Amino acid sequence: MSDTPLLELVGATRTVQGRDLVSDVNLCLHEGEMLGIIGPNGSGKSTLLSMMAGLLPPSRGEIRLAGQPMARLRRQQIARRLAMVSQSADTGDRISVRDAVELGRTPWLGPLRPWSARDDEAVEAALLAVGMDRMAARDWSTLSGGERQRVHIARAHAQAPQILLLDEPTNHLDIHHQFAILDLVSQLPVTTVIALHDMHHALRCDRVMVMQSGRCVALGAPLDILTPALIRRIFAVDARLIAHPADGLPLFAFQRLA
Amino acid sequence: MRRGAAVRGAGWLWLAPALLAAALLFGTAVGETRIPLSTVVAVLASKTGLTAAVPDSVDASVIWHYRLSRATVAACGGASLALSGLVLQALLRNALAEPYLLGISAGASTGAVAVAVAGFGAGVISMSAGAFAGALVAFGLVAILARAARGTGVQTTGIIILAGIAGSQMFNATTALIIAQSASAEQARGIMFWLLGNLSGVRWPDIRLALPVALLGLGVALWHVRTLDAFTFGADSAAALGIDVRRARVVLIGTAALATAVVVSIAGAIGFVGLVVPHAMRFLVGVRHARLVPATALAGAVFLVLSDVVSRIVIPGQVLPIGVITALVGAPAFAVVMVRGRRR
Ligand SMILES: Nc1ncnc2c1ncn2[C@@H]1O[C@H](COP(=O)(O)OP(=O)(O)O)[C@@H](O)[C@H]1O
Ligand SMILES: [Mg+2]
Numbered sequence: 001m002s003d004t005p006l007l008e009l010v011g012a013t014r015t016v017q018g019r020d021l022v023s024d025v026n027l028c029l030h031e032g033e034m035l036g037i038i039g040p041n042g043s044g045k046s047t048l049l050s051m052m053a054g055l056l057p058p059s060r061g062e063i064r065l066a067g068q069p070m071a072r073l074r075r076q077q078i079a080r081r082l083a084m085v086s087q088s089a090d091t092g093d094r095i096s097v098r099d100a101v102e103l104g105r106t107p108w109l110g111p112l113r114p115w116s117a118r119d120d121e122a123v124e125a126a127l128l129a130v131g132m133d134r135m136a137a138r139d140w141s142t143l144s145g146g147e148r149q150r151v152h153i154a155r156a157h158a159q160a161p162q163i164l165l166l167d168e169p170t171n172h173l174d175i176h177h178q179f180a181i182l183d184l185v186s187q188l189p190v191t192t193v194i195a196l197h198d199m200h201h202a203l204r205c206d207r208v209m210v211m212q213s214g215r216c217v218a219l220g221a222p223l224d225i226l227t228p229a230l231i232r233r234i235f236a237v238d239a240r241l242i243a244h245p246a247d248g249l250p251l252f253a254f255q256r257l258a
Numbered sequence: 259m260r261r262g263a264a265v266r267g268a269g270w271l272w273l274a275p276a277l278l279a280a281a282l283l284f285g286t287a288v289g290e291t292r293i294p295l296s297t298v299v300a301v302l303a304s305k306t307g308l309t310a311a312v313p314d315s316v317d318a319s320v321i322w323h324y325r326l327s328r329a330t331v332a333a334c335g336g337a338s339l340a341l342s343g344l345v346l347q348a349l350l351r352n353a354l355a356e357p358y359l360l361g362i363s364a365g366a367s368t369g370a371v372a373v374a375v376a377g378f379g380a381g382v383i384s385m386s387a388g389a390f391a392g393a394l395v396a397f398g399l400v401a402i403l404a405r406a407a408r409g410t411g412v413q414t415t416g417i418i419i420l421a422g423i424a425g426s427q428m429f430n431a432t433t434a435l436i437i438a439q440s441a442s443a444e445q446a447r448g449i450m451f452w453l454l455g456n457l458s459g460v461r462w463p464d465i466r467l468a469l470p471v472a473l474l475g476l477g478v479a480l481w482h483v484r485t486l487d488a489f490t491f492g493a494d495s496a497a498a499l500g501i502d503v504r505r506a507r508v509v510l511i512g513t514a515a516l517a518t519a520v521v522v523s524i525a526g527a528i529g530f531v532g533l534v535v536p537h538a539m540r541f542l543v544g545v546r547h548a549r550l551v552p553a554t555a556l557a558g559a560v561f562l563v564l565s566d567v568v569s570r571i572v573i574p575g576q577v578l579p580i581g582v583i584t585a586l587v588g589a590p591a592f593a594v595v596m597v598r599g600r601r602r
Pocket of ligand 2: 045046087168
């Protein structure tokens with residue numbers, strides 16, 4: 001592989017009405033890694049992900065995809081490399097699960113590039129990956145929140161991207177489905193950036209970036225970064241790292257600051 | 259091997275030309291004067307060169323110059339309006355979007371009337387150009403108004419429709435003002451009749467504009483079926499799927515405005531076709547645009563041909579404006595969609 005990073009942010013800043021929603025973020029995405037972004041509500045996680053996806057142009061700084069400035073790439077070129085599962089994408093259309101996943105093939109198709117067997121394979125594989133293959137004919141409106149989230153991930157999977165961006169994909173899911181989604185995402189052979197709220201989920205990432213008021217305040221391996229001092233500073237809670245009695249894996253215990 | 263769901267089950271499409279031909283024949287055969295079907299077929303066959311020419315009769319003239327031209331323009335106009343509604347609904351993510359409710363038709367009327375009264379040549383082409391300018395200005399104003407009203411607490415679905423209603427009122431008032439100011443009594447009566455949506459004045463030359471524009475609209479929509487699908491989860495999601503959202507909006511909404519403007523300049527503001535037909539077709543063929551676009555074009559064409567027939571025969575001795583018929587069907591449909599409408 002060349003040394004060009006898959007995705008690179010250089011001083012990326014997004015200003016709306018004089019306020020920096022994201023401010024001077026520098027980041028080089030390593031190939032194959034899973035990068036977690038955590039931070040309090042309103043710290044700029046969603047805005048940063050949208051910028052990484054090329055949906056919001058940076059007001060200052062630059063974002064490069066495989067060495068090329070994002071601003072100079074066509075949308076289709078971006079979508080072939082990078083897929084995004086945003087926080088609240090919903091529809092009132094009466095589409096089926098398969099229809100929704102087929103949308104993922106959009107960047108690979110065109111008026112003169114019709115649907116082919118390869119597209120069917122990609123859709124089939126994506127449905128299988130999220131365990132929705134048996135529900136392919138179900139109506140979108142009949143799905144639960146967790147099932148919808150899985151379909152969104154399947155759509156992104158069918159897009160065959162190198163980079164997958166996920167904005168709080170475990171929100172509103174029960175504990176079983178939270179783990180199922182995280183397992184699923186970590187098994188996918190792509191580079192992943194995932195916005196998270198749960199610190200235990202963040203422990204499963206290769207690297208973690210902590211955001212506060214639009215700034216990146218820490219970036220590194222989870223156990224190096226998520227220290228009690230930092231958690232206390234950013235989230236205003238008392239945190240203690242303890243070992244699981246059975247297997248010694250790290251666990252957090254939280255307490256409200258006195 | 260499976261094919262994309264969008265393509266599956268498109269076998270009915272070969273029926274489209276047959277259905278369209280049947281509707282045109284029906285539109286040509288039915289009218290106030292009873293003309294036997296055999297005569298109708300004989301006249302059509304000879305005029306299209308299939309059989310030797312028959313001597314011109316009053317019947318032949320009615321069939322060829324009056325009814326067939328009218329039915330053909332109705333078909334083109336119906337397809338144009340229905341496709342415009344479909345495209346606007348998909349791009350604006352709004353179940354109630356259509357050229358009439360968004361004020362595009364009203365803007366086109368104002369443009370066309372301004373040209374007609376000011377008398378810039380007043381041909382179909384210059385009236386269409388005026389209507390197109392009016393349609394674009396109207397949509398621009400409605401879009402700006404809707405954007406400005408965002409975050410004022412009105413539900414998102416409601417905003418653009420409210421803006422469209424405000425725009426319609428404003429442009430209709432402007433039209434009335436232009437007529438009151440500058441039109442002669444004779445002109446005014448003609449314009450008022452035309453404004454309600456009317457195909458009475460249609461003759462063959464109108465087809466030279468109506469047909470190419472309907473085909474252009476169909477072509478553009480077919481070219482963009484995947485783009486239209488990609489808006490299912492909203493504009494951001496479409497962008498993430500590789501769609502150049504701004505370009506898609508300019509091309510597709512521009513085409514819808516052009517198609518609407520041409521129909522308005524020929525036949526006045528015909529409402530509700532763009533609302534009723536796409537929703538009916540979603541029930542029949544589903545929401546994927548590879549099937550929805552051709553189905554909507556066909557159904558729009560057939561719907562307006564039939565509406566025109568009804569407008570000619572429902573009250574003996576009197577031709578109702580076609581807009582009255584489409585509104586009679588459309589307004590209840592509007593209510594149903596609004597009550598059921600869960601789409602954002
Ligand atoms: N379009 C916008 N205009 C103004 N402020 C915005 C806009 N989008 C987001 N914000 C603000 O930017 C901040 C960061 O938002 P967001 O990126 O959604 O945070 P997070 O995803 O971490 O909760 C919030 O304070 C939010 O209110
Ligand atoms: Mg967020």
